[in-house]
Amino acid sequence: MIPATETAAPADAPTRILDAAEAIVRRAGVASLTLEAAAREAGVSKGGLLYHFASKEALLAGLLNRMAHFVAEDFTQGLACQPPGPGQVARAMLAWGLELSQEAMNERCDRAAAVFLAAFHQDPALLDPMRAVIAHMREAVAADGLAPGAGMAIMAAMDGLFMARIFGLYTLTDPERQAMRTALGHLLEPLA
Amino acid sequence: MIPATETAAPADAPTRILDAAEAIVRRAGVASLTLEAAAREAGVSKGGLLYHFASKEALLAGLLNRMAHFVAEDFTQGLACQPPGPGQVARAMLAWGLELSQEAMNERCDRAAAVFLAAFHQDPALLDPMRAVIAHMREAVAADGLAPGAGMAIMAAMDGLFMARIFGLYTLTDPERQAMRTALGHLLEPLA
DNA sequence: CCAACTATACCGACCGGACGGTTGACAAAC
DNA sequence: GTTTGTCAACCGTCCGGTCGGTATAGTTGG
Numbered sequence: 249m250i251p252a253t254e255t256a257a258p259a260d261a262p263t264r265i266l267d268a269a270e271a272i273v274r275r276a277g278v279a280s281l282t283l284e285a286a287a288r289e290a291g292v293s294k295g296g297l298l299y300h301f302a303s304k305e306a307l308l309a310g311l312l313n314r315m316a317h318f319v320a321e322d323f324t325q326g327l328a329c330q331p332p333g334p335g336q337v338a339r340a341m342l343a344w345g346l347e348l349s350q351e352a353m354n355e356r357c358d359r360a361a362a363v364f365l366a367a368f369h370q371d372p373a374l375l376d377p378m379r380a381v382i383a384h385m386r387e388a389v390a391a392d393g394l395a396p397g398a399g400m401a402i403m404a405a406m407d408g409l410f411m412a413r414i415f416g417l418y419t420l421t422d423p424e425r426q427a428m429r430t431a432l433g434h435l436l437e438p439l440a
Numbered sequence: 441m442i443p444a445t446e447t448a449a450p451a452d453a454p455t456r457i458l459d460a461a462e463a464i465v466r467r468a469g470v471a472s473l474t475l476e477a478a479a480r481e482a483g484v485s486k487g488g489l490l491y492h493f494a495s496k497e498a499l500l501a502g503l504l505n506r507m508a509h510f511v512a513e514d515f516t517q518g519l520a521c522q523p524p525g526p527g528q529v530a531r532a533m534l535a536w537g538l539e540l541s542q543e544a545m546n547e548r549c550d551r552a553a554a555v556f557l558a559a560f561h562q563d564p565a566l567l568d569p570m571r572a573v574i575a576h577m578r579e580a581v582a583a584d585g586l587a588p589g590a591g592m593a594i595m596a597a598m599d600g601l602f603m604a605r606i607f608g609l610y611t612l613t614d615p616e617r618q619a620m621r622t623a624l625g626h627l628l629e630p631l632a
Numbered sequence: 633c634c635a636a637c638t639a640t641a642c643c644g645a646c647c648g649g650a651c652g653g654t655t656g657a658c659a660a661a662c
Numbered sequence: 663g664t665t666t667g668t669c670a671a672c673c674g675t676c677c678g679g680t681c682g683g684t685a686t687a688g689t690t691g692g
Binding site: 369372400414 | 469470471556557560561562564567570571574575578587588589590592593595596597598599600601602603604606607608609610612615616618619620621622623624626627
């Protein structure tokens with residue numbers, strides 16, 4: 249959704265730097281993200297980068313803040329696509345994790361994963377903004393009007409798929425996704 | 441289960457080094473794991489460490505192999521505790537993720553997480569032994585005699601809890617654990 | 633029995649490179 | 663003329679890995 253500020257759009261330097269850092273982590277892993285590399289990829293010098301982000305930690309913090317914002321927006325949007333009523337939140341999560349096209353899902357996962365791991369490696373405390381977003385989601389799940397535990401189970405399952413993708417542990421085939429969708433769908437009924 | 445080879449037991453050097461590396465990552469994060477630090481904590485010199493593990497990558501590989509072995513064993517043991525029949529694997533996974541004492545669960549999670557993240561940071565390919573173990577689990581789940589998707593949903597949910605703990609995203613309260621256990625329990629019935 | 637030799641386990645000084653961050657200069661914008 | 667954005671050179675540190683050396687325990691030949 250958010251406009252693709254990349255191709256042929258001369259974004260401002262901070263944005264270009266964030267994009268570059270993200271791209272590096274996605275392409276070559278956390279360990280390859282250095283200030284010099286990010287600066288080069290963003291088309292600025294190292295000094296120029298440090299003008300906008302005073303330290304590597306600041307860079308990662310900026311990256312994660314942007315991501316947390318994006319995730320929160322994504323969640324709200326997904327929620328709006330579901331008809332209201334009990335289980336709305338859970339349905340939105342299922343749609344996010346199992347009904348999205350593989351490409352869309354992979355794009356979101358990989359992007360989030362890159363930022364996530366990079367920030368965590370620098371300092372686990374940098375994840376705080378993300379934790380806040382997730383806490384907000386958990387509240388929404390708790391107030392979803394489903395049998396207690398059902399929503400949390402669905403959320404945890406989607407988190408599990410997310411992790412599996414992050415680390416390349418496994419990916420579901422399309423029939424598997426469908427089957428899991430059906431199974432978890434049973435938890436949506438008010439009293440199962 | 442596995443005998444605690446730590447306290448007052450002068451294990452052999454390679455084991456001491458692996459323990460030390462693991463402890464460092466758990467205590468101070470991936471970034472703090474240096475060869476010198478690991479060597480010091482293990483009570484050997486850097487040269488001594490490099491005698492047993494020829495490179496940092498070799499050290500991480502050793503760490504992850506040990507962990508993969510431990511996880512596989514843990515899985516087999518948990519399986520043996522469940523009465524046979526359809527859903528045996530899924531029940532074992534539920535027990536692992538939701539019925540274990542908090543302490544036991546945290547211990548396992550933290551230990552795995554530390555090794556996992558350290559290895560991934562060094563080189564994602566180092567996770568291959570772990571991927572093999574997980575592939576084996578997925579096969580077991582697929583042959584569990586449950587409705588298709590149910591077992592995978594349960595496995596994914598446990599993975600999600602694992603990730604949430606790794607990154608300190610959230611932890612379930614005891615009532616929440618109980619509720620999730622109940623909800624996922626519904627998926628164990630042959631045809632829901 | 634002993635001397636020579638080898639293998640194993642370990643040590644710690646050192647090297648080279650990389651990386652985060654600093655500094656001083658410079659040009660355009662206001 | 664000062665603020666803003668950018669640059670390139672430089673510095674200190676840290677870390678992975680190398681290397682020459684040492685001590686102990688076998689092993690072998692005389």
